[in-house]
Amino acid sequence: MTPMTYAALPDLVLEPLVRNALTEDMGTFGDITTRAVIPAGVTYQAKLNARDEGVVSGMQIARIAFHLVDPSLKIDTLVGDGSAVTKGQTLMTIEGAASSILMGERVALNFAGRLSGIASLTAQFVAQTAGTKTRITCTRKTTPGLRTVEKLAVLHGGGFNHRFSLSDAILIKDNHIAAAGGIRAVLDATKAVASHMVKVEIEVDTLEQLAEVLEVDGADNVLLDNMDTPTLIEAVKMTEGRVVLEASGNMKLDRIAEVSATGVDYISSGALTHSAMTLDLGLDF
Template sequence: MSIAIDGFDLDAFVTATLAEDLGEGGDVTSAAVIPAGARFTAVMDSRDAITVAGLEIAAAFFHRLDPDAATTLLAGDGEQVAAGAPLMRIEGNARALLTAERSALNTVQHLSGIATLTRTYAERIEGTGATLLDTRKTIPGLRRLEKYATRLGGATNHRMGLWDAAMIKDNHVAVAGGVAQAAARAKAAGVERIIVEVDRLDQIEPALAGGATHLLLDNMPPDTLREAVALVGGRVPTEASGGVTLETIRAIAESGVDFVSVGRITQSAPAADIGLDFALA
């Protein structure tokens, strides 16, 4: 396996996923219907035009249950393929490969869906100078994988978790007593990256005075974003966030912000339509 995702344990993921599917009784269908020595050859293909993600992870499921299985990747992660494109050819023990099928497909369908939707958003803002960011709106336990998929689609990863930057949002501000106070406390605590969410123009200067190193401009229309960018004057990076859709992202990016963050690319991405079909050897 050549895939390398920081913080992701492939063996543990495969083990846990198969354990969830097999339970205590194993694959009763394959055990009952498929002769023990039967062989199986199949092709995984996409019924949609997609940006591919997760193929090598999928292959790991087949190899776990049949170490001698032959898997040939016919596309690569990050590649854009047309509907009908073959993605992988698999040959091996029929029982093992059919048992691994759903876990492998679920992984590729989910991650390719994210990468594909991300690519659509990234293409909408090409030429604006703005960078697409993902968010922490991910399925619990799958963040590393989902953020891998957004990178394949053309996004840049925002925070991986709560530990790699301070992000001061409205509830933090309410408890701390204001954006300046909240930012100053983060700075005093020695936090290097201090992202402060502001939803009004009059919060910009207090946030900067408190020590913000990045401003998140929340739910502002493009005209207000332009005003905000002008007020900031390049002192810190600016990020537009909140309710961004495919219909609105271009105008938002053209406001002059450095970044646009979109939760939908992980939170609402539809799974890609990918199948595994029997093929002649």
Template sequence: MHSFIPTSMLQSALQAAFAEDLGGYGDITTMSTVSADQTSTAHIVARQDGIVCGIEIAEAAFLFLDDKIQFKAHVADGKKITAGQKLATITGSTASLLTAERVALNFMCHLSGISTMTGQYVDAIQGSNAKITCTRKTRPLLRVFEKYAVRVGGGHNHRFNLSDAILIKDNHIAANGGDVIKTVRSAKESMGHMVRISVEVDRIDQIDAAIAGGADVILLDNMSPQELKQSVQKIAGRAVCEASGGVNLQTVAAIAASGVDFISVGRITHSAPWLDLALDF
């Protein structure tokens, strides 16, 4: 995890999360019911099958609040887990365990839900050459965590932010009078040779213009599997092919069979349900 999520970013997120959860007066329930010197052992336990993600983030959350806590993980991120399985054992101040519980589980449940759904999409296209990738449809300030969860689930990352690469969409083309070649060439002439250019098309007859302008990637938007297949044949290796729009677990296999290189799926970050995990004493 630490090679993907900078420590400073993780610590900043935890600080904000605890500030939000503790409010102005702290955990008044725990402070009024649990003695300061009491210690306990608790376990993070799966209530559902899935792919775990965020085990090190949960550890960091407990240690952020109390660096004397002992945290022993029993699984690593990316492992398939089953309902009832113990994922980690945590020993330390009872008050600290109770106070850090929700922040730690919020991260873990959310990220494990993303990795689990991503894994379902990856499994659905086994046997094809396509790769599942996420989008920028992420929760504000959680993008680095959610994109990490996609990778843990076996998916790939799209651009991280607007400065990573050029993605010319229909509105950019419309702003240039509908001229695809002009729009793409303008972008290419403005950027250095290291910056890749992706162009969104929703009709097959736009492909040649996008490639003529210098597109590296053709994003085939809301096309049927048959249209995707025709588009891949027309592109004929001149650019990377990415399918987007109308992607779900019922359609993704047919989309992959069209021959595209990537399938971008917004729902793996914006609509993945939480994986049910709990802290049991």
């Protein structure tokens, strides 16, 4: 897998997240262990190494973490975010005051390991869609406060992003439909107030609901929730490309190839961000 070609986020967007994490880790009096055992003036070169294979994300954040601790550290990023790596590969070198490297180590590894895990799982999902038009997308099931970087990691894994917030698009779910009085009622209400710049998606559980959505009109996308594969195939036939179709609900890795073969446009999975295992990374002096 090659690195994604889009521009990285500006450091200033990511710095507040990293600064908060460093402040949490430093506690009320900083790294008392390092101050006690590392003499002033001791310098080292450390290597951030992959201890397993996967797809890397969080290298930009790791660099920010070390530089916030000590701007004089010399950092060489050898592998960019979005790159596939092998076990034992060196991703970054950090050279300078040993105390500074040690103080930034945990925060850098926490971010890079977590985000690389998301990117790696996303890449596995994407691989299962080979030969189809289906795109893999994440959801809002993210760690509070870390949505931006976790969704960035999905991009690094070759996936796509769903809404970042409730204000990005109109997504009408089953509870909205129940509370507002039905599919026609919610779509009519939406058409009355929605900006021409805002996309509208509506969730359906059955083909009968899908048929009603198509009759009423007003939806750009339809979320097909918890449908089995034969039902998804029929949904694709019914819509004939009139709306974008997103399959969702219990979308695990072992089902992605089958679902993408139905012809849906997107498969959304909360597992990308809420169930990804941390990629094993380590910092070695």
